[in-house]
Amino acid sequence: MAQATFSVRMDEELKRQFDSLCADFGMNATTAFNVFARAVVRERKIPFEIVSPKQDITRNDGMKAFMALREEAKVNGIQDLSLEEINTEINQARSGEDHE
Incomplete structure (x- = not known):
């Protein structure tokens, strides 16, 4: 399968923390993003809840x-x-x- 490049901009400190955590998991950031992308495609949704800090209470x-x-x-x-x-x-x- 052909490979494509995907570039992401993020805060330097966040990247450092993310890289360190990925290393703890035995992977690099590229592998982690691939795991995330596969989960999104497989589940057809973001694999975790995204919540707005402002909530309209019904x-x-x-x-x-x-x-x-x-x-x-x-x-x-x-x-x-x-x-x-x-x-x-x-x-x-x-x-x-x-x-x-």
Whole structure:
């Protein structure tokens, strides 16, 4: 199969760290990029999640988070807190107080 050259620009420190990590894996940067490219082609997607630092929270996302917290409270045996106890927990968390 014919070979092609692919050039990438990146921060020097990032390249140094990447080269060092690739060496720890027993490969060079070219091999690592080939592994990445093959995974992208095979999976037809980027093989890891890419997330924006800014997230638009939808009502559905909020409800999922709430339900996850309810389940965690149930597992930890604290699902029966009163509204006053919940507000105390919230206020302590906001002020950075240790509440245990």
